[in-house]
């Protein structure tokens with residue numbers, strides 16, 4: 395099995411093959427078709443709801459088999475169907491960790507009859523009940539208010555004792571709303587390919603930093619799978635981190651040759 399490359403093929407077959415071969419991944423981070431009728435060059439985003447749920451259930455069950463004992467799944471979805479997918483994850487025997495939100499201010503709408511969509515949820519479930527990777531210190535964010543940091547803040551400890559809170563020098567803990575702009579408009583033209591639902595590298599890199607296991611030297615050293623790789627954002631982000639000295643092993647699977655070519659073109663430029 396070769397890592398750090400794109401496999402052209404159907405995940406519904408390849409995931410089963412990976413299971414049969416006994417492969418395991420620390421993180422499955424994926425952005426599958428949301429069933430919103432997008433044109434990926436195939437009909438994968440245009441299923442009857444029942445078929446979409448059946449196929450999603452099978453994929454999630456196979457992904458569960460592919461996780462290491464401390465592995466996690468990050469599964470992007472859309473508000474229309476995320477409730478169904480969350481139920482499928484529970485039924486598969488995965489453990490709920492968080493409904494994260496990818497929030498973007500620069501969304502656009504074709505309808506004035508409903509609010510503008512400004513988020514896409516992504517579910518985090520773990521294989522184990524009480525062990526998983528989350529690198530809290532790698533994704534800290536600046537404190538919102540510097541006023542609060544000027545004067546000491548006190549709080550009550552477990553036994554009622556007075557304790558002083560000190561700010562973390564690396565910033566505040568990141569929340570579960572991950573704010574990164576979409577790749578819309580001129581500002582992102584350099585990053586954007588012709589793939590209709592390409593995710594921003596900034597978002598995916600932040601997820602890798604948060605969820606990829608690290609070695610004793612503090613370098614990312616885990617295995618990551620994206621079974622719906624599209625234009626290759628997951629692979630590109632892993633390779634950019636590897637160029638900084640990390641040791642991430644990744645695999646991307648994509649049905650369409652066109653998107654594999656786009657991914658390989660992006661990878662060749664790193």
Ligand SMILES: C[S@@+](CC[C@H](N)C(=O)[O-])C[C@H]1O[C@@H](n2cnc3c(N)ncnc32)[C@H](O)[C@@H]1O
Pocket residue numbers: 403404405406425426427428434435436438589591592593594621622623624625626627628647648649650653
């Ligand atoms: C939402 S897009 C992923 C976009 C990706 N995150 C990016 O940044 O470019 C989903 C992709 O899954 C692919 N796809 C759909 N069904 C598939 C299948 N059964 N196996 C592999 N890929 C599939 C589609 O062709 C599409 O490119």
